[in-house]
Amino acid sequence: MIIKMKENATVSQIEHVKNIIKNRNCTLEEIKDNAITLIINDSNEFLEKDYFEKLDGVKEVCYAKKTFYLASREYKKEDTIIKVKNVLFGEGHFVVIAGPCSIESPEQMNDITKEVKKYGASVLRGGAYKPRTSPYSFQGLGENGLRMLISAGIENDMPVISEITSETMIDEYKDVDIIQVGARNMQNFSLLKALSKIDKPILLKRGLSATIEEWLLSAEYILSGGNPNVILCERGIRTFEPYTRNTLDLSSVLVVKQLSHLPVIVDPSHSAGHWQMVEGLSLAAASVGADGLMIEVHNNPSLALSDGNQSLKIDRFKDTMDKIKKITNILGKELS
Amino acid sequence: MIIKMKENATVSQIEHVKNIIKNRNCTLEEIKDNAITLIINDSNEFLEKDYFEKLDGVKEVCYAKKTFYLASREYKKEDTIIKVKNVLFGEGHFVVIAGPCSIESPEQMNDITKEVKKYGASVLRGGAYKPRTSPYSFQGLGENGLRMLISAGIENDMPVISEITSETMIDEYKDVDIIQVGARNMQNFSLLKALSKIDKPILLKRGLSATIEEWLLSAEYILSGGNPNVILCERGIRTFEPYTRNTLDLSSVLVVKQLSHLPVIVDPSHSAGHWQMVEGLSLAAASVGADGLMIEVHNNPSLALSDGNQSLKIDRFKDTMDKIKKITNILGKELS
Amino acid sequence: MIIKMKENATVSQIEHVKNIIKNRNCTLEEIKDNAITLIINDSNEFLEKDYFEKLDGVKEVCYAKKTFYLASREYKKEDTIIKVKNVLFGEGHFVVIAGPCSIESPEQMNDITKEVKKYGASVLRGGAYKPRTSPYSFQGLGENGLRMLISAGIENDMPVISEITSETMIDEYKDVDIIQVGARNMQNFSLLKALSKIDKPILLKRGLSATIEEWLLSAEYILSGGNPNVILCERGIRTFEPYTRNTLDLSSVLVVKQLSHLPVIVDPSHSAGHWQMVEGLSLAAASVGADGLMIEVHNNPSLALSDGNQSLKIDRFKDTMDKIKKITNILGKELS
Amino acid sequence: MIIKMKENATVSQIEHVKNIIKNRNCTLEEIKDNAITLIINDSNEFLEKDYFEKLDGVKEVCYAKKTFYLASREYKKEDTIIKVKNVLFGEGHFVVIAGPCSIESPEQMNDITKEVKKYGASVLRGGAYKPRTSPYSFQGLGENGLRMLISAGIENDMPVISEITSETMIDEYKDVDIIQVGARNMQNFSLLKALSKIDKPILLKRGLSATIEEWLLSAEYILSGGNPNVILCERGIRTFEPYTRNTLDLSSVLVVKQLSHLPVIVDPSHSAGHWQMVEGLSLAAASVGADGLMIEVHNNPSLALSDGNQSLKIDRFKDTMDKIKKITNILGKELS
DSSP: OEEEEOTTOOHHHHHHHHHHHHHTTOEEEEEESSSEEEEEEOTTSOOOHHHHHTSTTEEEEEOOSSSOOTTBTTTOOSOOOEEETTEEESTTEEEEEEEOSBOOOHHHHHHHHHHHHHTTOOEEEOBSSOOOSSTTSOOOOHHHHHHHHHHHHHHHTOOEEEEEOOGGGGGGGTTOSEEEEOGGGTTOHHHHHHHTTSOSOEEEEOOTTOOHHHHHHHHHHHHHHTOOOEEEEEOOBOOSOOSSSSBOOTHHHHHHHHHBOSOEEEOHHHHHOSGGGHHHHHHHHHHHTOSEEEEEBOSOGGGOSSOGGGOBOHHHHHHHHHHHHHHHHHTTOEEO | OEEEEOTTOOHHHHHHHHHHHHHTTOEEEEEESSSEEEEEEOTTSOOOHHHHHTSTTEEEEEOOSSSOOTTBTTTOOSOOOEEETTEEESTTEEEEEEEOSBOOOHHHHHHHHHHHHHTTOOEEEOBSSOOOSSTTSOOOOHHHHHHHHHHHHHHHTOOEEEEEOOGGGGGGGTTOSEEEEOGGGTTOHHHHHHHTTSOSOEEEEOOTTOOHHHHHHHHHHHHHTTOOOEEEEEOOBOOSOOSSSSBOOTHHHHHHHHHBOSOEEEOHHHHHOSGGGHHHHHHHHHHHTOSEEEEEBOSOGGGOSSOGGGOBOHHHHHHHHHHHHHHHHHTTOEEO | OEEEEOTTOOHHHHHHHHHHHHHTTOEEEEEESSSEEEEEEOTTSOOOHHHHHTSTTEEEEEOOSSSOOTTBTTTOOSOOOEEETTEEESTTEEEEEEEOSBOOOHHHHHHHHHHHHHTTOOEEEOBSSOOOSSTTSOOOOHHHHHHHHHHHHHHHTOOEEEEEOOGGGGGGGTTOSEEEEOGGGTTOHHHHHHHTTSOSOEEEEOOTTOOHHHHHHHHHHHHHTTOOOEEEEEOOBOOSOOSSSSBOOTHHHHHHHHHBOSOEEEOHHHHHOSGGGHHHHHHHHHHHTOSEEEEEBOSSGGGOSSOGGGOBOHHHHHHHHHHHHHHHHHTTOEEO | OEEEEOTTOOHHHHHHHHHHHHHTTOEEEEEESSSEEEEEEOTTSOOOHHHHHTSTTEEEEEOOSSSOOTTBTTTOOSOOOEEETTEEESTTEEEEEEEOSBOOOHHHHHHHHHHHHHTTOOEEEOBSSOOOSSTTSOOOOHHHHHHHHHHHHHHTTOOEEEEEOOGGGGGGGTTOSEEEEOGGGTTOHHHHHHHTTSOSOEEEEOOTTOOHHHHHHHHHHHHHTTOOOEEEEEOOBOOSOOSSSSBOOTHHHHHHHHHBOSOEEEOHHHHHOSGGGHHHHHHHHHHHTOSEEEEEBOSSGGGOSSOGGGOBOHHHHHHHHHHHHHHHHHTTOEEO
């Protein structure tokens, strides 16, 4: 159940309502906006709407029509814009995140960073802890890797993003500007709850077989815990088609834009699994209305420790950026 | 097995090779290009490569590495361009096919035709025989419908396309310029074989759960029977996602372009199932490199006898066309 | 809309109702049971329930709640039993159909027939027209093959089943006891409509990506055209799992039994694609409540012209039948 | 790369090989069996097979042919049997795990425990930390719930199983006999690595869209870290079919049995999502060769705090167990 308090509700009126709810064995989340909204977990108790509507200070009571609420357009009509240093995600802005799949060495990071920045990327990516299907695959450089990424970011004045794989690591990510939750952890609810308690922007990738509703519900875990800074990322879903690693679902960008106010970007590299397809999918993603892209770039893909086959070389990245700029120009968007 | 004869092979050398194959109980298709290529169905007989290589007039023998051959870039490097009256499908051209899902009346056809032509469509679509999931759904106006479509095409000087659902109907389609094979009939091999014996262009939609390889193999049925005029059409595949009717797989356009020389267009209307998504998906399809679009347009979607929910109104179609023109312009393509 | 006439409705009352419907531009199907039921295609016209309920001779009017009606338990509570010579499909009976994937020679058919009959199969299968993904794969022996199958059936006193691939072939199948519609033709509606006009039993396989509802709607095409003899066959659906050819969906047997009165059998051979899995899946199918099995058996799988890898050798078939008998015995079913 | 040392290899020979590997920047896992086997992560270094074969004490060197090794039949031919108190999982034994979806109260647990034990269940299940798609759904009683489960197990002399959702909770599970990893955490590699460092049996559910190979690779994470006690659990995969919550893939049991020595059980409750289907799927799972079942049972499903719709009532559980016993009897298996 959702209870919206009046804008002029008093603290004691609000406490009174909260106490009743707690006595009914329900937990609640309190959303502070212009006014207070109480989101109540009434899954083990039936609460009568009528009764609550009559309490002092209450403006409106409704049963949650949609399963997600804070992520919905009903809750917030206008697009959310998320600011990461000078970079803006959301309405009217288009952000390109670029960098290698795995962080491999300080030299690699520096070389790639300078190049991707030169051609228009505004956020630097790099994987330090890699979730790999096989325990025998390269698992990433860990904490050392994170430090290399952060240094490259500072030196080149770019915010950085890296994937987290456990709630026990959050402290390690304090100098990382955006924390990425990967597809395989989209429903790692312990991790989502932990990330809801910080206010750093979270990039939430869609799970391999997650419906759009489930994806928005995972965003809701972060939002309802108190962190409003969620950026969504479509990265392809699992289907029967064997030629591509995943099937990029660009329709999902349109659906998200319709249902939610959160920014949504697209990762064309992981979905295709072939660098030859990255440019085409990038242009398509920009055209369909995404707020940005996350592209893997490597200075020497054939030597990459992971996913070299899907990484663009610098030259190709430059060409792709030239075309992306023409598309965003048509759409009236600014490259952030 | 595939046997390429020398360019100067004599008729008697060719006949000799063919007779050996027939005596071995294999059937063969003969492809006339600069030289003769024999494509042999050796599925019930093991033919020794060495033996055939030594025969007079033989240039080269190979086992089919890929399952499709005539549809492949190995067979034909340059893009195939298919001409339908004045309209060109393929390299450098971009074709918009538009019209109602179902043909409903001469007035409806005429109204819609004039409008879609005015805003840039160059081929007129309309369904006369509708393959419907339920026997109780509107099945189309049949032969009368086809006549209305053809009249509207002639009167407005536009080539027309309509879907066929059985090989027994081919004669009825003699004045239809492009025959469409729908997703549900992509592996109706009797129909494909019949269509391979005429030379009218065939628009072959991808099946709901067809891999790209299976789709190209269905094209191969038409090509190997003697009809080289195949246009492919991506229209979304079946996945677990319930929000969209189908998941439009734009990566498939890139894969087809890499593997095959055939033109490929995209149907954004059937994949999404919501008119609100048609514009976004159209722009994405143009950007990813498709050779055209097939868009459902209706002058009064709320009264449409089928699929009204996915049809664009005229005004919206105009807006979409304006944006498509900007995208194709960037890509250096000409609206055919 | 569905209109059930009273049992004592007069011919003129019935004609009156039918005329009103035709004047409203709707088509209708007339079901003759104890009383007349009219199934009306009102997809292009809104018909008022109240109005029709007041007409003379009308017992009951309802909007179709489910999309399928004649195939539903609402229409017919008790299980349908379909009789093919002495073999019974449906409640309390368990039928094993066996034979080679493709018919290859009279000797092969005779050898296999004698063996499968000896171990408990009661219907003989064999493919004459094979729908193959590639035009270069063995397409079956056609009419000659059918004759070999029919002869083997007569000689060994077993009813026979074979797959049809086009409505133009129906005459050829007059001596075939059950006509099979394959997965790829489940939504070949022209074929289904043609088969609805004969009264021979039809085995309708589930399409590769057909929902259970779509499958029952395809059955409804046959039933609503006048042929009540439909046997359903689950044969695996297309999923992301590459190890098995298809994912056998045994839950669908339970769903069909709940929603429909039609018999449903299982094809473990095509779903698995590996003979090693046929026995396990056969026992599972019997346990879950299927009314029978269709198993591919070959006297020499390594030489089979199609699908040898999924065919059981005679010895293995015997072992499997021994175990099937124990399971059906527990379930209180009789091997038909 | 995998290096098998001779049975009589000396400690210094083994250390010598290990040092070379570490100097090459590779990590390794050491498996102690009759002899030492070194499993080397050579993903960022090419190691020459020839060179290592000549080192003293080395018996055999091979590149990993399969991606999983310790989970494979190549590594261990005979079935693994896992002992949990008096209960045996694996060859010749059949284990039924039963209990409520969520733990709700001590009374509920005690009532259900007595009943399921009486009718043949040998392990007690109950969820304390529930991974729920929505943050507003009941999240489980947590630590209190675990204590209720453990008490019910002790009082009724049954081992207990419960799902873990984070590696930070492992200490809380010290009195739980089997730790369950749910479908959504199958690729939570941080959790898997933590569980590989204890020796408690782990029940590893298949992910919603995990291939069988990925599932076995997740098992390999646990095995290669040092915990050999992995029980697999098939629980249905995500497909396009909307009628069932998930599509139970019973073929996977056969595939696992062929590729791996690990025991595999089936969860019919979560896959179907309807209690009406639980019995049929349970019998099918037993017939196909599973080593056990995990069934949700509730004394009052309509009041259950989660998944009541898929829970069996006690009476129905009794009936199902009676039939399961007949099936396992035919298969020559003992109810553990």
